[in-house]
Amino acid sequence: MIRTVVLDIGETLTRDDRYWASWGDWLGIPRHTLSALVGAVVVHGRDNADAIRLLRPDIDISAEYAAREAAGLGERLDETDLYEDVRPALAALRAAGVRVVIAGNQSARMGELLRALALPADLVVTSGEWGVAKPARAFFEHVLAVSECAAEATLYVGDHPVNDIHPARAAGLRTAHLRRGPWGHWWADDPAVRVAADWSINSLAELPDIVKAQE
Known part of the structure; x- marks a missing residue:
């Protein structure tokens, strides 16, 4: 589960x-x-x-x-920067009783900007705030600390094989590789990525069904 x-x-x-x-x-x-x-x-x-x-x-x-x-030209983020499936998918996961955590390699400032968007998530945190970045194992130790459940009951979703899929799997988490962005598309069919990922997905909209199937 x-x-x-x-x-x-x-x-x-x-x-x-x-x-x-x-x-x-x-x-x-x-x-x-x-x-x-x-x-x-x-x-x-x-x-x-x-x-x-x-x-x-x-x-x-x-x-x-x-x-x-x-110079006032630093990081910016608003609703137009989100992919269209983000809010519906996260909301559906929470409605299903799943804890939703957002954790990636970003600055502390980006963490503030993300939280200001009030996404349907239980926690939003960045590597800049933790002081450790992917693919370091310590990052995924932090992930497990905030997931509030065992590694085998935690699913990490990302597009980057080196930063997301391989280190998350090495830490014992379940993994879903997302075919999105340059890294997600280029490495989607790489045999090593296919083996490391429990699921290969094209949209976050697939996540609620994956969770349901594991019940």
Whole structure:
């Protein structure tokens, strides 16, 4: 039985369009160029920030992030950044008595912005707030601490094999790989990902039925 569903954030709940567009605008890089390089690092299994480093090898990303915030051009999030299936799926899970937790690799500021959207979730927390990021095992130890149930009764949902599926499975959680965003689509049919994921899904709308089938 699945008692808790934990969901990744970027390209699981929220589109990354605004994120990458804002970085392109800030650095004076054409949006299409940056997006294409994001695709390139995805294919090679590299960190997404490497897309920026390919264009600005000496960049201090943390310093640039702080400069953007100081200039009033930092992180933004509103209803238009959510995928259409997010609110209905989360609401259906809670209606079924499932604990819903949102936990992903994002800044503390993004945690504040997500909570301001009042999503149908029991808890919203980010790696910036925990002080540890995926794929570190400590992140998933935090996940289990807030899931309020055993690992085998906790389902982690995400699009990224390296950050989500493989480490969640290694921590003993059930896993659902979402075919969404560049990572989700590119790695969806990879044999290792298929083996590591208990379920491969195309929409969060599939989650309530998965939970029901495990009763």
